[in-house]
Amino acid sequence: MNIDSTNQVRVENELKSKLYAPMTEEEMLARLKKSREQGIFKETDRVISNMRSKYGL
Numbered sequence: 001m002n003i004d005s006t007n008q009v010r011v012e013n014e015l016k017s018k019l020y021a022p023m024t025e026e027e028m029l030a031r032l033k034k035s036r037e038q039g040i041f042k043e044t045d046r047v048i049s050n051m052r053s054k055y056g057l
Contacts, residue, residue: 025048032044051057
């Protein structure tokens with residue numbers, strides 16, 4: 001494995017870990033707001049309701 005592919009694997013692993021890292025409600029709302037601003041959005045109330053139902057919050 002060369003240095004470039006090693007770095008690529010490291011970056012991919014970091015991205016995956018950040019993608020699936022636990023978030024606070026405030027962090028989730030901020031991500032949803034950013035997505036909405038970029039035109040990629042979900043209704044915040046629906047997402048929060050689904051998360052609360054799924055995880056018993």
